[in-house]
Amino acid sequence: MKWLNGFVRDEIKGLQSYEVPDITCRVKLDAHENPYSLPGFVQEKIEQACSWFAFNRYPDPNAHILRKNLSIKLSVSPDMIMMGNGSDELILYLLLCFGPKRVIFPLPTFAMYDILARVTLSTAIGIPLDDGFEIDEEKIIDEAQKEPSIIFLSYPNNPTGNCFSRKRIERIISQTDALVVLDEAYYEFSQETFLPLVYECERIVVLRTFSKAFGLAGLRVGYMIAQPQVINEVRKVKLPYNLNAFSQVAASLSIENAPLFLPIVQGIMDEQKRIADALGTICNIKVYPSKANFILFKIAENICAKDVFNSLINEGILIRYLGDVPGLNNCLRVTIGTHEENNEFLQAIEKIMGKEEEGRGRK
Amino acid sequence: MKWLNGFVRDEIKGLQSYEVPDITCRVKLDAHENPYSLPGFVQEKIEQACSWFAFNRYPDPNAHILRKNLSIKLSVSPDMIMMGNGSDELILYLLLCFGPKRVIFPLPTFAMYDILARVTLSTAIGIPLDDGFEIDEEKIIDEAQKEPSIIFLSYPNNPTGNCFSRKRIERIISQTDALVVLDEAYYEFSQETFLPLVYECERIVVLRTFSKAFGLAGLRVGYMIAQPQVINEVRKVKLPYNLNAFSQVAASLSIENAPLFLPIVQGIMDEQKRIADALGTICNIKVYPSKANFILFKIAENICAKDVFNSLINEGILIRYLGDVPGLNNCLRVTIGTHEENNEFLQAIEKIMGKEEEGRGRK
Numbered sequence: 001m002k003w004l005n006g007f008v009r010d011e012i013k014g015l016q017s018y019e020v021p022d023i024t025c026r027v028k029l030d031a032h033e034n035p036y037s038l039p040g041f042v043q044e045k046i047e048q049a050c051s052w053f054a055f056n057r058y059p060d061p062n063a064h065i066l067r068k069n070l071s072i073k074l075s076v077s078p079d080m081i082m083m084g085n086g087s088d089e090l091i092l093y094l095l096l097c098f099g100p101k102r103v104i105f106p107l108p109t110f111a112m113y114d115i116l117a118r119v120t121l122s123t124a125i126g127i128p129l130d131d132g133f134e135i136d137e138e139k140i141i142d143e144a145q146k147e148p149s150i151i152f153l154s155y156p157n158n159p160t161g162n163c164f165s166r167k168r169i170e171r172i173i174s175q176t177d178a179l180v181v182l183d184e185a186y187y188e189f190s191q192e193t194f195l196p197l198v199y200e201c202e203r204i205v206v207l208r209t210f211s212k213a214f215g216l217a218g219l220r221v222g223y224m225i226a227q228p229q230v231i232n233e234v235r236k237v238k239l240p241y242n243l244n245a246f247s248q249v250a251a252s253l254s255i256e257n258a259p260l261f262l263p264i265v266q267g268i269m270d271e272q273k274r275i276a277d278a279l280g281t282i283c284n285i286k287v288y289p290s291k292a293n294f295i296l297f298k299i300a301e302n303i304c305a306k307d308v309f310n311s312l313i314n315e316g317i318l319i320r321y322l323g324d325v326p327g328l329n330n331c332l333r334v335t336i337g338t339h340e341e342n343n344e345f346l347q348a349i350e351k352i353m354g355k356e357e358e359g360r361g362r363k
Numbered sequence: 364m365k366w367l368n369g370f371v372r373d374e375i376k377g378l379q380s381y382e383v384p385d386i387t388c389r390v391k392l393d394a395h396e397n398p399y400s401l402p403g404f405v406q407e408k409i410e411q412a413c414s415w416f417a418f419n420r421y422p423d424p425n426a427h428i429l430r431k432n433l434s435i436k437l438s439v440s441p442d443m444i445m446m447g448n449g450s451d452e453l454i455l456y457l458l459l460c461f462g463p464k465r466v467i468f469p470l471p472t473f474a475m476y477d478i479l480a481r482v483t484l485s486t487a488i489g490i491p492l493d494d495g496f497e498i499d500e501e502k503i504i505d506e507a508q509k510e511p512s513i514i515f516l517s518y519p520n521n522p523t524g525n526c527f528s529r530k531r532i533e534r535i536i537s538q539t540d541a542l543v544v545l546d547e548a549y550y551e552f553s554q555e556t557f558l559p560l561v562y563e564c565e566r567i568v569v570l571r572t573f574s575k576a577f578g579l580a581g582l583r584v585g586y587m588i589a590q591p592q593v594i595n596e597v598r599k600v601k602l603p604y605n606l607n608a609f610s611q612v613a614a615s616l617s618i619e620n621a622p623l624f625l626p627i628v629q630g631i632m633d634e635q636k637r638i639a640d641a642l643g644t645i646c647n648i649k650v651y652p653s654k655a656n657f658i659l660f661k662i663a664e665n666i667c668a669k670d671v672f673n674s675l676i677n678e679g680i681l682i683r684y685l686g687d688v689p690g691l692n693n694c695l696r697v698t699i700g701t702h703e704e705n706n707e708f709l710q711a712i713e714k715i716m717g718k719e720e721e722g723r724g725r726k
Binding site: 003004006007008009012013015016017018019020022028031033034035036037038043046047050051053054055056057058059061085086088089092096097098100112119120121148177179202203211215216217218219220229230233235236237238239240241242244245246247250 | 391399424511542607610
């Protein structure tokens, strides 16, 4: 132990591993997953692929077929696309390639920007969002002007659900020399994107994923879109066979059949609106507007959100407790499930909040 | 372009990405792949898994079932095992967790130690092997004693095929304070391992993979065995969902049915011996002894190995040209294929070498 203690650098010693709580519930609404199985046709094609698939051969390191299919769908050239084992890996690659630098991101946001900045010896700088969850673009610009920086913006932002002001982001891009990474993991839900700007500015990188709208979270497929010379640099830090061959096939089949996913995405967003509205009518709950497949909501201060979270678990429903995140005091986040799952969630939380109210009434 | 040039650090600018040559041949003997498809029973189980598999759910970040199955097979505790998206990823994690440090490895060896050391800001120190491809343990100890170091030893070594002297490696372990990583990617072929030493010394890490003997190169599954406190540190730099769920299922089914792979491994090593013997009888070829599923051989100086390599491609056979690697002048490497593929290779190289000999006779 003495050896190990001296051998690990302090930055790592102080780091908490990103732990996913190991709670099993009947209804799982905690992880932004698509609640539906794949469209039948895609599922069938993937199952068929399993019988001709060469498990024993290394994957195509450049995922040519998948990138070509994506390039058609996105109307960008294939040399502007790099695939990752989830976008997490692409965030790591960007930091390995362009770091160590100042890494700037709003707070609260997706935890991996901070963790991976520290892992890769960058200086992590979190800039708190304002009360409306909007970015403080002045402070971000200020920090980014001091030294070469990488700015991560989750768009829409996880876990708050809103898209930051476009104007503010454009100001950040134009008034700094930073690499600006727009993490559009929820793009298919929000329909808002900075993709066209990638052509205009080599400092913009867009991240997307198959984990949410395309329902392939289990297979880990993310991608990054940037100008070819940027992709070329990042390729130098890429593990040669980073995206496994089976995921390449499945993602390729999904993007080829992208229209089959449209009704699924539409259905999720219809449900999102329904749940947001219903939550909004429950006493002591404040709902934040969301452009993604999840909703952040705040429980009134006089009721403990952690208790509500635990009561939901007792009903077999897992959502996410965020009350320990700075800026999200007493907040919970629910991922949109199937119609039935959402009904279960609504009934349970109505019951729980009613009891809490009643309990307080009696005191 | 000017911005990019100033934004990327020099170390990355000078780096070559690890490119896999994009040559398609009928007979593929270049990448240490297992030439056989999976045992029928395992293949069937994996195909069945495809129908119940929840593509839309994130993988188990800690791969509990797979690690449990591995722990039974290896007789080590599950908390001594960490899974990787191929062992490449685990090499990167070790360097991210314990680097930047001096990273020492023999030359020639697996290219990723060098590349990933540079990517992670470590100092890469290659120590040439001697003429018999044995490590220079004095020099390695010397370098490792200067400052805290990480030593990578491929065992057996890729691309030379030999296992380094056990005594020399043990001296390196006992006379330095370095972290010693034994990359046993070809263990199932060599049957030689340092695994028992992991219990005795927290500075030893063993890497293994499902890509070779287990024929799952396409699914990218590697693992690392080390003392729990070492694993705990490395977990801090691990991407939460690094191993996709489908690969977890397939690797788990493979390790559960490990005995079914034994005749495959035995068959490959029988073929390895046959090809080594046959190559040895061909004029102007020197064969190096191998404990892995590939053979390194040298073409006599008066014949150009690159020409032999290209002539083989013309016959539809892809092997690996290594003549541009320092220390491997005029060398080629062939991966063991199926019996038929090996026959094709032997016939083709006999013909090519005969022609070369004849050509020289005429001059």
